[in-house]
Amino acid sequence: FGGNTEERELSDHGLMLWGNGQYQFAEAAMGYSSSLDWLSYQQRGWSDPHVVGYSESHDEERMLYKLLQFGNDGPGHDTQQPEVAYDRAEAANAIFFSIPGPKMMWQFQELGYDFSINYCINGGNSPNCRLDPKPIRWDYAEVEGRRQLYAVISALTHLKKSYPTFATTDFHFLDQSYYKRIKLNHSDMNAVTMANFRVESDAVDPSFQSTGTWYEYFTGDSLNVTNVNENISLAPGEYRIYTDQHITPPESFYVGTSDLGVINVELYPNPIGSSERLSLIHSELSDIREASVIDQMGRSSEISYDYDGYELTLDTANISSNGIYYIRIVTSDKIYLARVVKI
Numbered sequence: 001f002g003g004n005t006e007e008r009e010l011s012d013h014g015l016m017l018w019g020n021g022q023y024q025f026a027e028a029a030m031g032y033s034s035s036l037d038w039l040s041y042q043q044r045g046w047s048d049p050h051v052v053g054y055s056e057s058h059d060e061e062r063m064l065y066k067l068l069q070f071g072n073d074g075p076g077h078d079t080q081q082p083e084v085a086y087d088r089a090e091a092a093n094a095i096f097f098s099i100p101g102p103k104m105m106w107q108f109q110e111l112g113y114d115f116s117i118n119y120c121i122n123g124g125n126s127p128n129c130r131l132d133p134k135p136i137r138w139d140y141a142e143v144e145g146r147r148q149l150y151a152v153i154s155a156l157t158h159l160k161k162s163y164p165t166f167a168t169t170d171f172h173f174l175d176q177s178y179y180k181r182i183k184l185n186h187s188d189m190n191a192v193t194m195a196n197f198r199v200e201s202d203a204v205d206p207s208f209q210s211t212g213t214w215y216e217y218f219t220g221d222s223l224n225v226t227n228v229n230e231n232i233s234l235a236p237g238e239y240r241i242y243t244d245q246h247i248t249p250p251e252s253f254y255v256g257t258s259d260l261g262v263i264n265v266e267l268y269p270n271p272i273g274s275s276e277r278l279s280l281i282h283s284e285l286s287d288i289r290e291a292s293v294i295d296q297m298g299r300s301s302e303i304s305y306d307y308d309g310y311e312l313t314l315d316t317a318n319i320s321s322n323g324i325y326y327i328r329i330v331t332s333d334k335i336y337l338a339r340v341v342k343i
Contacts, residue, residue: 004044011041011050016102018052025055026063028180029092031072031079031199031236037175039099049101049167055092056106056113063089064114074199077236084237086112086145090152091195091239097156098182098193098241100167110153111140138294138326138337155218155249163247165189179204189245196234203231210244217241218249263336267314267327271341278314278327278340285312287332293318294326303327316342 001007007017019039027034037043039053056063064085071079071088079088089112097103107113115137120129140146160166165186174181178198184191190209196202208214208228215222218241234240267278291305291314304315312329319325319342329336 008044008046011046011048014050016050016052018104019054019101020057021053021055021096022057022060022063025092025096026061026066028095028178028197029063029079029085029088030067030070031074031088031197033177034197035175036095036099036180037173039096039101040171040173041101042169042171043173049169052102052104053096053099054104054106055096056109057104058106059117061117062109062113062115063092064112065116068114072199074236077199079199079237083145086149088197088237089149091197091237093149093153093156094193094239094241095180095182095195097153097160098166098184098191099173100169100171100184103160105153108137108140110150111137111143111146112149113137113140141335141337152218158249159217159241163189163191165191165243174207178202181205181207183207183209185209189243189247191241191243193239193241194232194234195239196236199236201233201235203233205229206232206242208242212244214242214244215246217243217247220246220248222246263334265336265338267338267340270338271343272316272319273343276316278316278338280312280314280329280336280338281310282312282336285329285331285336288312288329289332290328290330292328294328295321295323300328 001017011017021039024034024036028036039051041049041051067085068080073079077084079085115134116125118125118127118129119134120126121132165184165188168184168186170185172183179202180195182193192206192208194204194206208225211225211228213222214225265280267280269276285307288307292300292302294300301318303318306313322342325340327338327340
């Protein structure tokens with residue numbers, strides 16, 4: 001809305017204000033020097049966590065687009081390669097979500113959306129196409145690196161929602177040119193998030209809050225700390241979250257994304273008319289956990305179903321308007337996707 005003095009006063013009166021970190025987080029992910037701590041309300045001198053931080057939005061280039069087009073490179077580490085770019089987006093999100101305070105995500109950020117904001121419906125690229133519709137890429141969920149990015153972001157949001165440590169008011173953000181470290185202090189549990197945004201390895205000071213056993217959140221590995229400042233070697237783009245209590249990511253981190261096979265199936269009838277039910281003949285739909293319909297705006301709603309061990313029948317009552325929809329069926333080990341048209 002204005003300068004920091006004005007926004008601080010608005011915050012003191014209870015307003016929530018946008019915190020744009022798009023350029024800075026993209027620069028870090030691309031392997032360039034960048035400062036990220038302006039998303040910290042304390043760095044701004046505010047009393048309350050009223051900065052709604054974001055690293056992607058409707059109005060600017062996507063992080064993955066910039067990585068793949070303009071990313072830096074080092075020995076054996078080219079950030080313009082998709083698999084490397086996905087990993088570096090994970091590192092950026094690890095820092096992003098570890099900063100206390102509310103966050104906003106933009107659609108498909110969790111799957112590494114990489115179409116330019118200037119993408120044209122004819123496949124070209126022009127500033128005149130800024131408001132053109134952009135492709136809806138549900139198939140991104142079938143790409144291993146993108147599914148892993150989704151899993152990491154899911155595990156990070158789980159931390160923010162489940163552990164008071166990640167909403168603490170007692171934290172310190174070390175925001176060096178390439179090394180970022182956030183120390184989170186809380187009576188329940190302490191945590192340290194660190195990331196190396198160089199395009200080469202780096203030895204970094206973790207500055208743990210205490211000696212003893214620390215646990216890395218994503219791997220579950222333990223670390224016996226006898227010197228809180230003993231350097232840790234981080235590969236280019238590597239990130240870690242250590243806690244002094246053992247916690248595990250949600251089950252979906254292991255099962256719900258990267259280990260699930262995504263299978264495209266055909267439902268019938270297709271197209272569908274009013275009050276028709278959809279059917280899928282499949283004898284191996286064990287342990288159905290979810291059936292949902294997704295419209296062209298990405299809105300999802302559950303749908304009721306019946307399964308007799310041979311035929312799955314889906315109620316289409318939630319498909320009220322004409323258009324293209326996606327049906328998503330989640331079992332214990334697979335995701336089934338189907339495209340249907342309502343006429």
